Amino acid sequence: MMAEATHTVLNATDLSVGYFSKKKPLVVAKEINFNLKEGALIGLVGANGVGKSTLLRSLVGMQPILSGSIEINGKQLASLTSLQLATQLSVVLTEAPASKNLTVRELVTLGRQPYTNWMGSLTDSDAKQIAYALQITDTEKLAHKKCFELSDGQLQRASIARALAQDTPLILLDEPTTHLDLYHRAYILKLLKQLTAETGKTILFSTHEIDLAIQLSDTMIVMTETSIVCDQPCKLIAAGNFDALFPKDTIGFDKKTGRFSIKK
């Protein structure tokens, strides 16, 4: 699939993530190794509580890592200032914008912050990037609407537009499909796929929509209590990695269809 994949955008080596409690570090996930290639769509899946969010928070520098290393475009994550990081990596979080009074255009415009002057004035190239972000996420018609007027699906598209306006080689999304109906879940994931193809950005998203992720992702990271594997979906299926995701007596995985089913 990614035969000519070349440049590594994000590299994690012997990474362990978790929290520093008072005496000793509390490890949530360890021995994490993966390479994310330029232009790839990567799905991060795992059961509740295995540390998907902790891993994502560590990858975006919101919490310190316990050991190992994270490199973004060849530079150590910890060595980057917050402003440098903001030009490398943008995020779409599960939380909605705190101020619901923002219009979609204001929201997307904020994405240009790392590049604008102290007053946030927009140059022509800023305006172009904003227009592009609105156009590709199909939010142009919503531009003057306020966030509290949007549906969950529209808000998610606007949030993705903001991340796009930030114009970073890497975009990380934390469960972008929660609260959405089946159509919008598929729509958002297809949009992400389209973005990787059109812009060459690397997009990592965590999700519980494993079926959809298997169909669309170039690479998947499967997190279980015991291991963290990163590979192409078809290889992961062949190796039986998805079988280990959930307790077998409740949820079974069908290798042929690539779908989960409830065991009755």
Add this chain to the structure above:
Amino acid sequence: MQLRKKHTAYFWALAALLVFAILLNISLGSVSIPVSDVVSSLAGQGASKETWNFIITEYRVPKAITAILTGSALAVSGLLMQTLFRNPLAGPFVLGLSSGASLGVAILILGAGAFGGLLGSVLLSQWSLVIASAFGSFLVLLAVLAVTFKIKDTMAILIIGLMFGSVTAAVVSVLSYFSNAEKLQQYIFWSFGSLGNQSWSGVTIMTLCCLLGFLLAFSSGKSLNALLLGENYAKSMGVRIKRTTILIILATSILAGGITAFVGPIAFVGLAVPHITRQYFKSSNHFTLLPAVMLSGAILMLLCDSVAQLPTSEYTLPINAITSLLGAPVVIWLLVRKRKLLF
């Protein structure tokens, strides 16, 4: 672009309204002075009566300037706090600044009995009230900053501010229980707030505080805009959260603390003005909102003061009561009309 044109029009309208409010404010009072005389006096040509000249330059102009500074400073601090705490109910005093000021003044006035009559009366000059109030605010500011350095959660700062409020209320009750009626009245008069009786030196210090505070507020404008998305998003866009939080708290303390020291705790302006301004500016950009709330706050304060003077009578109503009487219905009306109070 259309929005920008509308904003420009609004700014001109507000500026015109401000001029009108200033002239009205200076012309009204226990002695009514015709607006034409006010204008000629302000232009340096002198009013038609010498006493009017004196009243204008020594009493009414300092009072008008105080009203402008108070209104704009409290409105700006209210806006800063609403954005920092992402809470539409936040105002300039959520950090406990007015509580600190009240405590300082309460200890000075109500505790002065303990120092004996003579010393007590020396202590109670106007400047000692200012110093006690500023000192109280400053102590609370230090406590809040110490907490900010230690605690990650911004909301915790909000709760700490509320706790300071409770502690102050408790200490003030204890002090009032043991003090006599005269002292109590004096304290209550201070808590009513007063824009009048400011000396020119007081006005100068207030102006400097406000300029510094406004400078800090404008320099944080871009970070404030980012904070509208929440702390995590702001951080992901390169905002240094801790530095920004401290700058915003400093700006608020200098503005609200400085004003409270001179005019006492003024309720409501800080909470209401940002909401009123957002309604007609329909913008979340702080570089638009900051000057807008400054103008609106100044106008509101001038009008409230004109009402409080009870034109042509010798009485002056407590300014604190007037701001609440005018402010509360406006906020209720906004809530009923919009059914939402968004920040």
